[in-house]
Amino acid sequence: MEKPLTKNFLPNGAFPDLAAYELAGGYQALRQALTRMTPAEVTQAVTDSNLRGRGGAGFPTGRKWSSMPIGAGAPRPRYLVANADEMEPGTFKDRLLIEGDPHQLIEGMIVSAYAVQADVAYIFLRAEYTRAAQCLRQAIAEAYGAGYLGGNILHSGYGLELYLHISAGRYMCGESSALMNALEGRRATPRDKVLRSTDSGLWGKPTVVNNVETFCNVPHIVTHGAAWYKALSRSADGGTKIYGASGKIKRPGAWELPMGTTIRELLEEHAGGMMDGFALRALLPGGASTEFVLDEHLDVAMDFDSVQKVGSRMGTGTLVVLDDRTCPVGMLRNLEHFFAQESCGWCTPCREGLPWIEHVLAAIEEGRGEAGDLDMLARQAKFLGPGYTFCALAPGAMEPLTSGLKYFREDFERHIGERRCPWRG
Amino acid sequence: MLSPAEKQAIEEEMRHYANRPSCGLEALKIVQKHRGWVSDEGLADIAEFLRVAPAELESVATFYNLIFRRPVGRHVILACDSVSCWIMGHDRLMQRLTAELGIRPGETTPDGRFTLLPIPCLGACHRAPALMVDDDLHEAVDPEKVGEVLGKYA
Numbered sequence: 331m332e333k334p335l336t337k338n339f340l341p342n343g344a345f346p347d348l349a350a351y352e353l354a355g356g357y358q359a360l361r362q363a364l365t366r367m368t369p370a371e372v373t374q375a376v377t378d379s380n381l382r383g384r385g386g387a388g389f390p391t392g393r394k395w396s397s398m399p400i401g402a403g404a405p406r407p408r409y410l411v412a413n414a415d416e417m418e419p420g421t422f423k424d425r426l427l428i429e430g431d432p433h434q435l436i437e438g439m440i441v442s443a444y445a446v447q448a449d450v451a452y453i454f455l456r457a458e459y460t461r462a463a464q465c466l467r468q469a470i471a472e473a474y475g476a477g478y479l480g481g482n483i484l485h486s487g488y489g490l491e492l493y494l495h496i497s498a499g500r501y502m503c504g505e506s507s508a509l510m511n512a513l514e515g516r517r518a519t520p521r522d523k524v525l526r527s528t529d530s531g532l533w534g535k536p537t538v539v540n541n542v543e544t545f546c547n548v549p550h551i552v553t554h555g556a557a558w559y560k561a562l563s564r565s566a567d568g569g570t571k572i573y574g575a576s577g578k579i580k581r582p583g584a585w586e587l588p589m590g591t592t593i594r595e596l597l598e599e600h601a602g603g604m605m606d607g608f609a610l611r612a613l614l615p616g617g618a619s620t621e622f623v624l625d626e627h628l629d630v631a632m633d634f635d636s637v638q639k640v641g642s643r644m645g646t647g648t649l650v651v652l653d654d655r656t657c658p659v660g661m662l663r664n665l666e667h668f669f670a671q672e673s674c675g676w677c678t679p680c681r682e683g684l685p686w687i688e689h690v691l692a693a694i695e696e697g698r699g700e701a702g703d704l705d706m707l708a709r710q711a712k713f714l715g716p717g718y719t720f721c722a723l724a725p726g727a728m729e730p731l732t733s734g735l736k737y738f739r740e741d742f743e744r745h746i747g748e749r750r751c752p753w754r755g
Numbered sequence: 756m757l758s759p760a761e762k763q764a765i766e767e768e769m770r771h772y773a774n775r776p777s778c779g780l781e782a783l784k785i786v787q788k789h790r791g792w793v794s795d796e797g798l799a800d801i802a803e804f805l806r807v808a809p810a811e812l813e814s815v816a817t818f819y820n821l822i823f824r825r826p827v828g829r830h831v832i833l834a835c836d837s838v839s840c841w842i843m844g845h846d847r848l849m850q851r852l853t854a855e856l857g858i859r860p861g862e863t864t865p866d867g868r869f870t871l872l873p874i875p876c877l878g879a880c881h882r883a884p885a886l887m888v889d890d891d892l893h894e895a896v897d898p899e900k901v902g903e904v905l906g907k908y909a
């Protein structure tokens with residue numbers, strides 16, 4: 331089984347430096363793209379590969395790039411941004427990719443920037459990723475030193491500046507329009523989606539934002555072609571995927587596997603099953619803002635479309651496992667605390683609604699719940715769903731809640747009826 | 756007044772951004788790095804240097820989790836309180852931390868050694884519970900041995 335994204339990972343936590351990366355075939359895709367392909371050909375290869383964005387929403391990458399204006403009269407400068415904010419609870423794949431092989435991300439970004447003819451690129455990295463920052467600083471310096479960045483890369487006539495931006499911490503920075511505000515030194519509130527960022531993004535200029543893992547795929551698509559890339563996958567979405575799992579399982583971790591690997595395989599083979607003495611209750615397939623799935627859904631393929639068929643989303647592809655000895659109400663309280671705290675406050679339903687939901691969940695968990703609370707929560711969840719708020723944070727926050735109210739109804743009712751948390755004894 | 760070193764660092768960063776005000780967050784981080792936190796005076800100095808309204812910069816400074824508008828201790832502990840760490844024993848870890856330090860989350864020890872802050876997911880969910888002390892990530896922390904972790908920071 332081929333593992334293009336993690337093939338250069340070193341066992342001891344070190345990362346391949348420029349020489350090691352080149353020895354493993356690194357920067358060949360860049361050479362090929364910049365000296366033998368047109369930007370449109372690179373975009374076409376990515377479109378043909380069926381690469382879908384790995385930031386959670388699965389938007390087709392080639393289609394996004396195609397809307398960048400790149401002709402002679404197009405506005406400049408144009409920007410490209412790697413979204414390395416990764417604050418979705420339960421998600422740790424981008425950190426591993428950066429720390430494991432920073433040059434892969436950089437090469438992916440340069441090739442992608444060439445495709446959309448960007449002049450300046452940023453890596454938007456969350457501040458807590460201090461080791462990743464070290465890796466990137468070294469790798470960016472090495473790439474400049476080797477002439478892979480800067481003016482006239484490999485005498486191709488194409489030039490790119492790449493800067494590392496370290497955030498100051500806020501989940502909303504990961505939302506791509508809020509990310510651009512943050513890069514402009516403002517509060518990370520989202521922008522109106524009427525204008526596409528490829529028309530008016532950073533400082534009003536055409537801008538492409540993609541996830542770290544998305545960019546890491548690009549050199550391999552260029553080198554081996556779309557057909558090879560699609561064949562890596564077990565589903566319609568191309569490539570491999572960095573999956574992961576956390577919770578009370580025997581071997582929590584992350585694995586590069588064919589796109590479309592089933593949840594059961596992840597859980598049972600790769601994660602080694604539940605820890606002794608624990609049984610599976612439910613799991614979030616791809617981070618905090620995805621719906622719970624149950625035992626009966628485990629045979630679903632982890633790809634963007636299949637997981638939707640069982641009422642959830644693949645999201646970031648990192649499972650958060652809920653066991654039978656952990657209180658589901660407590661888990662939901664923890665999740666909604668996160669969302670309430672990280673709401674940017676821009677629109678009323680989210681700013682007012684999420685703290686209220688957290689408050690009610692806290693009351694239920696502490697045995698102070700009232701009979702009407704569950705209906706109230708369900709009603710609130712509806713008005714924080716898609717269409718009622720300015721960005722996807724609030725609807726995302728409702729995904730675990732609505733599915734939790736459905737699957738853990740008895741647990742909620744026991745808390746309210748017994749006026750205590752049964753798990754706290 | 757911004758120190759020459761602070762000004763130089765801000766100007767260096769400024770080259771990476773399209774205009775002067777965009778450098779506000781960078782400037783806040785630079786001043787915080789030099790002084791430990793961002794005082795009202797520090798904020799006003801940056802606003803003047805970047806030629807932005809202090810109130811605007813204030814709204815930025817207070818928005819972000821890691822810009823400190825109050826003094827912090829010599830070492831800042833960021834304890835992950837998100838879902839995987841919670842499942843894997845965050846509450847117990849927090850109990851041990853607060854007992855060891857004699858402070859509640861959000862507070863600084865009287866000797867000015869540690870500030871304890873909760874933080875969302877540190878991207879170490881498979882090695883939970885996790886916390887950071889300054890720039891160091893500590894994974895799979897045993898609550899009973901949290902004293903050993905803290906002992907490394909004078």
Ligand SMILES: Cc1cc2nc3c(=O)[nH]c(=O)nc-3n(C[C@H](O)[C@H](O)[C@H](O)COP(=O)(O)O)c2cc1C
Pocket residue numbers: 382383384385386387388389391413414415416417418501502503504505506507539540541542544721722723726
């Ligand atoms: C509240 C919120 C937080 C997000 N955080 C991230 C993030 O940390 N990293 C990321 O790549 N995408 C994040 N996204 C998705 C981005 O808005 C965007 O869809 C993504 O970066 C596009 O990249 P892709 O097409 O390569 O997936 C977030 C979205 C929302 C609504």
Ligand code: SF4
Pocket residue numbers: 502519520672673674675676677678680681719720721722723724725
């Ligand atoms: S939904 Fe929440 S996070 Fe999104 S804009 Fe509204 S207040 Fe901000």
Ligand code: FES
Pocket residue numbers: 419420421835836837838839840841875876877878879880881883884885
């Ligand atoms: S939930 Fe604590 S590191 Fe992710």
